[in-house]
Amino acid sequence: MRVSNVTQQIKNFALTEARMAKVGIAGIDRFNESPEGMHPTDFLPGCKSVIAFCVRLPDGAVSAAHRTFEDGNYNIHGVYGAYGYVGAPNYNLLWANYKISRFVEKVTGCAAMPNTAGPTHGAKMLSMRHCAYAAGLGEFGWSSLVLTPEFGPRNRFGAVLTTAELIPDPMYSGPRLCEPERCHICEKMCPTGAIPPYVEGEGRIVCSGGKEVSYSQINWAKCRLMCHGTHAEYNESGGDIIPIEMDDPLDEELGGINKYYAGHPRQNFHQHNPTWKCGNCLTYCPVGDWRERFRETGLSGVDIDKYIDDNDK
Amino acid sequence: MSATETIKNYILSDCRMDSVGIAPASALAGEPEGHRPEDILPGAKSVIVFTRRIPDGVIQAAFRSREDGNADAHSIYAAYGSDLTPNINVFFMQFNIAQFIEMTFGYTAIPVPSGPMQNVTPVNVPLPVFIGPKKNAYILHPERAAYAAGLGDLAWNNMLVTEKNGPRQVVGLVVTSMELDRDWPYGGPRLCDPETCGVCGRICPTHAIPLAGGEADVVSVAGNTVKMAHINSNACAVASLGFRGEFAVKGALPDLISSDDPSDGELAEAYAKKPISHHSLDHYPKHYCGKCMLYCPLGGWKERFFDTGLSKFDAEGLAR
Numbered sequence A: 001m002r003v004s005n006v007t008q009q010i011k012n013f014a015l016t017e018a019r020m021a022k023v024g025i026a027g028i029d030r031f032n033e034s035p036e037g038m039h040p041t042d043f044l045p046g047c048k049s050v051i052a053f054c055v056r057l058p059d060g061a062v063s064a065a066h067r068t069f070e071d072g073n074y075n076i077h078g079v080y081g082a083y084g085y086v087g088a089p090n091y092n093l094l095w096a097n098y099k100i101s102r103f104v105e106k107v108t109g110c111a112a113m114p115n116t117a118g119p120t121h122g123a124k125m126l127s128m129r130h131c132a133y134a135a136g137l138g139e140f141g142w143s144s145l146v147l148t149p150e151f152g153p154r155n156r157f158g159a160v161l162t163t164a165e166l167i168p169d170p171m172y173s174g175p176r177l178c179e180p181e182r183c184h185i186c187e188k189m190c191p192t193g194a195i196p197p198y199v200e201g202e203g204r205i206v207c208s209g210g211k212e213v214s215y216s217q218i219n220w221a222k223c224r225l226m227c228h229g230t231h232a233e234y235n236e237s238g239g240d241i242i243p244i245e246m247d248d249p250l251d252e253e254l255g256g257i258n259k260y261y262a263g264h265p266r267q268n269f270h271q272h273n274p275t276w277k278c279g280n281c282l283t284y285c286p287v288g289d290w291r292e293r294f295r296e297t298g299l300s301g302v303d304i305d306k307y308i309d310d311n312d313k
Numbered sequence B: 001m002s003a004t005e006t007i008k009n010y011i012l013s014d015c016r017m018d019s020v021g022i023a024p025a026s027a028l029a030g031e032p033e034g035h036r037p038e039d040i041l042p043g044a045k046s047v048i049v050f051t052r053r054i055p056d057g058v059i060q061a062a063f064r065s066r067e068d069g070n071a072d073a074h075s076i077y078a079a080y081g082s083d084l085t086p087n088i089n090v091f092f093m094q095f096n097i098a099q100f101i102e103m104t105f106g107y108t109a110i111p112v113p114s115g116p117m118q119n120v121t122p123v124n125v126p127l128p129v130f131i132g133p134k135k136n137a138y139i140l141h142p143e144r145a146a147y148a149a150g151l152g153d154l155a156w157n158n159m160l161v162t163e164k165n166g167p168r169q170v171v172g173l174v175v176t177s178m179e180l181d182r183d184w185p186y187g188g189p190r191l192c193d194p195e196t197c198g199v200c201g202r203i204c205p206t207h208a209i210p211l212a213g214g215e216a217d218v219v220s221v222a223g224n225t226v227k228m229a230h231i232n233s234n235a236c237a238v239a240s241l242g243f244r245g246e247f248a249v250k251g252a253l254p255d256l257i258s259s260d261d262p263s264d265g266e267l268a269e270a271y272a273k274k275p276i277s278h279h280s281l282d283h284y285p286k287h288y289c290g291k292c293m294l295y296c297p298l299g300g301w302k303e304r305f306f307d308t309g310l311s312k313f314d315a316e317g318l319a320r
Helices: A003-015 A059-071 A074-084 A088-108 A128-134 A185-189 A220-227 A251-263 A290-295 B003-012 B056-068 B071-082 B085-105 B142-148 B199-203 B233-240 B264-273 B301-306 B315-319
Strands: A022-027 A049-056 A112-114 A155-162 A204-208 A211-215 B019-024 B046-053 B109-112 B169-176 B216-221 B224-229
Touching (some): A003 A049, A022 A128, A049 A088, A049 A128, A059 A290, A059 B085, A059 B109, A059 B169, A074 A088, A074 B085, A088 A155, A088 B085, A128 A155, B003 B019, B003 B046, B003 B085, B046 B142, B056 B301, B142 B169, B142 B216, B233 B264
Antiparallel strands (some): A022 A049, A049 A155, B019 B046, B046 B169
């Protein structure tokens, strides 16, 4: 069978049988700049193609986070965790990875390696965002999330590596999606200041497919304060897991998070250490028709435009 | 085909649910603040409710362990009738249905978990959902929504009961901003009559369900008033979560609570001492009891379980 037919068959399968929202293919040459240990061939020797795909997040699931932060309805934040983050999206990617890898092996006769997309991964893994970027699904936002033109950052990505040589898709070349020189929404909406203000030349540089992009150097310790719900109103401990005055912690000062959740594994079934208690950089990013989908429908009352310089909207 | 019919067909065919009904969001406006459809999705217009029955073969696996002492069979009930498959299946279908509505019709749709990942303060239901010692409640009450959507009646044991399956089904919910053709609340004859039956109250090993005439909650759903037992959730937890060795089915359970009616403090203390189960996805399994569901005579129980020899238990005799 011709390579073009096989490539199309695989993409069709990803979009129909595996129910993914988007799919793209990167040739292995797009990973020439990958750091040691993070190259696809470190995971699958002989890898020639990376098939990246995404599941979109339902607007309804995203809006559950708005109910928490805008209405003070903390009860509902689990809906975002369940259907907008670690629950259904990750498990859908898990099954999609498995299905697609089986299909690729069947139609190509080559090895295909699914990647974990949340559940059961216990190690530093290949970056799904970088795979998605290399496969042309979108571009990096300042928030470090990959944005797609259709859904902004409200997608989650998976990738299957294969030794089959498939026809690559072009890198994303549409209108620029993120303009951090003038849009500061992700930085301003971050409750712990984990996303720094944009300063030209201070981002993390990523090279892929002949393109060079940069995104913010996130302060992950600050990010964890909110993502793990360390403050009293976001967890079930009855108090602050990390003292609230500790607003710029070192990584080694965050041991209390693991200690608390290890002692209470049942409360956040089935991810015992929750990482879904924030998400503002994802839920308020204007890319992907945010205004039409969330502001104009009344799902969010936040005026994000005040965080955009010279905004004519 | 109308949009409502398209969505219902998708739920019944693609998602393989057994029944589906639609209630207008206003039908649940009487729920406690924070738990009404509009609190969950501003602009909510419709609540789509669907059920998946639990197979008789799975239910009878629990009878094998309880009636025959075949402890190994209990894991089949736990996997397919209680914690695992029913909840997980509905969980993923809710996600798919929300995606289908948003991608096909452009309206917003929010799946509402009724099992995993809730973190809800218990104000809208006496039933324990058992996510930790906090005894979490429902974001939106699934059984009341099902009643409002015409899927069945509310029984004395607080469960949704249908003519076909009794209480032996699981319920899923999606709230949407799309205005759909509504169904009307269940209007048939009252399926559950605790005055003449009372099986659930008599069979409950910790007396969590009062007998007819005992403490009751009167709730207003979709303009109707329904009277249901006030469940002693702490008593229910003792049996369901196996806080005493007598409730063990396979393996041993430590005696952590001697009373049938523990205080919140005693329950929290027992939780802290409870060993984590590594045999289950649910580390604090809650499948140790379920008798009020397993032995409810509604849904043709006698014909399906007693007359076929799947159960030796004379539920009707108990009722009399």
